Amino acid sequence: MNDIRTRRVHPGVLALAVTSFAIGVAEFVVVGILPAIAGDLKVSLxxxxxxxxxxxxxxxxxTPLVVLALARFPRKPVLLGLVAVFLAGNLLSAMSVDYASLLVGRMVTAVAHGSFFAIGATVAAGLAPRDxxxxxxxxxxxxxxxxxxxxxxxxxxxGNGMGWRLPFFAVxxxxxxxLAATAWWLPSMPAPRVGRMSAQLAALGQPSILAMMCVTVLGFGSxxxxxxxxxPILTGLTGFSSTTASVLLVVFGAATLVGNLAGGRFASSLGWQPALRLLFALLGxxxxxxxxxLSYPLPMVVMLFIWGVLAFGMSPGVQAAMLETAxxxxxxxxxxxxGLNISSFNLGISLGETVGGALVAHGxxxxxxxxxxxxxVAAQAPLAWMGARARRAGAIGDMA
Known part of the structure; x- marks a missing residue:
């Protein structure tokens, strides 16, 4: 009976999952409605x-700045505030009248997004038994x-059928x-004990932390x-309709779910360094x-699934690597x-979009x-450096 109770999920964790779902839609739904936004707001793709x-x-x-600023405040009001800011950012996006106001709404949403995940993960852990x-x-x-x-x-x-603003209103x-679920289900939690800000920021001076950030940026961002x-790839190069392209995002999404679950087990059984080396090679x-x-429909459908598995299969290993390193x-x-790891994931997304956007701009x-x-391929370099460093540290430990 006690074992059943310890395995029961705290409703506060479910409230965090609801917010997580909304955040995921807000971040990536733009990918599916990009041509519609560009056409309506009269901007280039x-x-x-x-x-x-x-x-x-x-x-x-x-994210790191907000996490540092909110570190000494009780967790429940912090998370409620972040969800409220996230809600406001999406309303601003939905009601934007031009590209600039839409971009501002996205920026507001983004700051709440990262901070919620960095703080929410520690809250979720605190709501469960240690194991x-x-x-x-x-x-x-x-x-x-x-x-x-x-x-x-x-x-x-x-968004493609009824207007691109509708998904933002839905989010x-x-x-x-x-917000209601968090207010109702999340218990009051005291502010955590944290070190001085200077001690926190000192992590940025650690070569291993910086190398791990490079692994995440280059690997996930690829x-x-x-x-x-x-x-536009699926519609303009492969030849699918916009509706079929939207449906094909289900293929990619299902693959990310498979990849996340399989990647965690893979990294646990093989170790995060060899697991990441193999995943990076396969993703490349x-x-x-x-x-x-790109111009062959059937192979593209198959590759979409394989791509999603590999792209998100690295996430558990990268997360474990950063925590172990820290x-x-x-x-x-x-x-x-x-928090730095969350930043690295998104720096990778930004880097990838910037490079991709430059290519698209030139046709x-x-x-x-x-x-x-x-x-x-470039991500293999910092990963190899970390592996060599770990082997040297192990050899010195054996000699001692």
């Missing part, structure tokens, strides 16, 4: 793509993955539901030169095949390092997968 890249950049820069902490975090993050499977494709279909409604423009090969088969080299700043949409190949 590459400029519309900045709604993805600049969102990620604002998230990457803002169930990782399960609670996984349930919270499952909302993000489900957004890729359900929310983003559905939002794309609605705002989800945020209102998440997919986004092409993925940011996946709808998959992006190369995509670059060669616990060893910056134990006073593990939470801050978690080279078909080269965007090859930019990803270069990026993921």
């Amino acid at each position: 590459d400029r519309a793509g900045e709604l993805v890249g600049l969102y990620a950049l604002a998230l990457a820069v803002g 169930q902490a990782s399960r609670a975090i996984a349930i919270m993050f499952s909302g993000l993955t489900l957004a890729m499977v359900i929310g983003v494709p559905l939002g794309s279909i609605l 705002a409604a989800l945020a209102a539901l998440a 997919s986004f030169a092409a993925f940011t423009f996946i709808t 090969a998959a992006l190369a095949v995509i670059g060669l088969t 616990e060893r080299d910056a134990p006073q700043a593990v939470d801050f390092a978690s 080279h949409l078909g080269l965007t997968p090859w930019a990803g190949v270069v990026s993921v």
Whole structure:
């Protein structure tokens, strides 16, 4: 009976998962409605793509700063405030009258997004028994993955069929539901004990932390030169209709769910370093095949699934790597390092969108997968450095 109770999910974790779902839709639904936004606001496709890249950049820069600023406040009011800001950002996006106001709405949403995940992950862990902490975090993050499977494709279909503003209004409604669930289900939690800000910031001076950030930026970001423009790729190069392209995002979304679950087990059984080396090599090969088969519908459907599995299969290994690195080299700043990892994911998205946007602006949409190949190959260098460093540290420990 006691075992059943310890396995029961705290309703506060479910409230966090609802917000996670809304955030996932808000971040990636733009990918599915990019041509519609560009056409309605009369901006170029590459400029519309900045709604993805600049969102990620604002998230990457803002998250560590906001996490540091809110570190000493009680968790429940902090999370309620972040969800409220997220809701306001989506309403601003939905009611924007031009590109500039839409971009401002996206920036507001982005800052709330990153800070929510950095703080919410520690709250989810605190709501579970010690041996169930990782399960609670996984349930919270499952909302993000489900957004890729359900929310983003559905939002794309609605946005392309009934106007691009509708998905933003829908996300705002989800945020209102998440706000009510958080207020009702999340218990009051005291502010955590944290070290001085200088001790937190010192983590940025650790070469291993910086190297791990490079691994995340180059590895995870490698997919986004092409993925940011996946709808125009599928419609303009592969020949699918916009409705079929939106439905095909379900294929990619389902693959991310499979990849996230399989990647966690893979990294646990093999170790995060060899797992990431293999995943990076396979992702590079998959992006190369995509670059060669852009005009062939059936191979593209198959490769979309393989791409999604590999692109998101690396996430658990990268997260485990950053936490292990921080616990060893910056134990006073593990939470801050978690925030830096979220920043790195989104710096990767921003880098990918910037490179992809430059290619699109010069009429080279078909080269965007090859930019990803270069990026993921480059990620092997800092990963190899970390592996060599770990082997040297192990050899010195054995001699001692």
